[in-house]
Amino acid sequence: MIEDDLRAAFARHEPLTPPTGPLRAAIDRLAIGRRRRRRRWQAGGTALALLGVLGLGVPLLTPERAGPPPTAELLGESARPAPSGALNILLLGIDGDGRTAARADAVLLVHIPADRSRPYLVSLPRDLGVPIPGQGTDKLNAAFPFGAGFTRPELTKGYELTRRTVAELTGVRVDAGVVLTYRAVRSLTDAVGGVPVCLPERVRSVHTKRVFPAGCQRLDGAASVDLLRQRYGLPEGSQDRDRNARLFAAGLVRQSTDQGVLTDPVRLAKLLTTVGPDLVVSPDRGTLLDLLRLAPTLRSVEPVGIGLPVAWPTGKERYLRTDPKLAPEFLTALRDDRLGDWTARHPKLVDEAR
């Protein structure tokens, strides 16, 4: 009988089993190493998120130290900031907890000008049709799953492809980035004690039936995630959702400043331990904690929210496209670090403060 032969074959090969002692030691050794690497990453991630979201700039990043190589001028991925000292940090909000395939539905570029006047929050619409490296033209939010893969997504790869897509679209160099899952937003919000948001119109959640009235309110972590997911029923759908995300990020900045998170080492350490494990960050920047320790402040932490100017699809077009007149001008201003001038000339395209 083949079944009996099988059983016998298995039993006969049991002596092949090696001893467990050395294996167990090897497992422990590897686990210690990986845990240490993971911690370093998480701490770096939190620091970066704070830098990005809090918009506290990094003027002491010493562009003259070593200086970027000449090739870095071609949208190079230099580890150092541009000689001008402007910084661009990419924040990706993905629609899920990162364990299943997810799209990056919030794509936010935090621009910190060289003069450190104030942070700019530029959102790029997820429905924008863009060339994705190696994938043809698709919606911007598809770059993330194309990179990360659809089963067991690798968030860092999703980040990487989105970063390249954004760099090609805007022509700016992305200095660093963070991927925020629902959980990361939740714990970040709760860790700073809730975020104040002033909504221009009422929003009703299609997921939880929660109602966010028009006007100012303070949101806890769960409510924040709920709000950031809503686009159905909003007058301009995902465009309005992008605006809400900018309002939320601005509120988070204000709240963290009020709480003095960056100036109080105890609070900062606490935040690092609570939020750290939920963040995924671009792995290529080493000295984020050092940067954070410099803690230089901007002249104003009041962020300016701007949506990339877009045109609605006409005729047979399937995707949003960039506004043919306004977008090139805006992107040039972004690349040349002249957003201050641009916002002064286009006050209607800027989110209202408070």
Add this chain to the structure above:
Amino acid sequence: MTYEEFADTRLAPLLRYAVMLTGDPHQAQDLVQETMVRVQLNWRRVVRADSPERYVRRMLTNQYVDWKRGSWMRRVLLRGEPDESLPASVDHAQSAVDRDQIWSWLSRLPRRQRATLVLRYYEDLPDAEIADILGCAVGTVRSSISRALATLRAEYVEVRS
């Protein structure tokens, strides 16, 4: 239960299971090592499962079935044929050949099918549990077992005739 307690009692059976899956002690070590590092790093999640043991076995099985591009598979290809240094397989020459033939036929089966055979005929698990470990329906387990047995039987016939 702590990770240490789990490893004290479960590491040896897992290693034996991995030997049956891979047919090779070195591959088995690599497979168990990779799985157990992840178990240790995610111990809180593992221990929350109804049965941590089954959870870990599922991790290990998935690792074995899925890792087409994984580094340990590449190493496997370079290493060639498994060790044949077995005690007590020399006295009856012909039957020893037969026996080792079964072992080498096993290595030609698709990995999922081999896993079902190991789980049923080595671990003696009920089909429902095998289905749970492989993340498929009970019917799928039965059909892949019968397909695997059919393949082995065909090999038998070929040799005998």
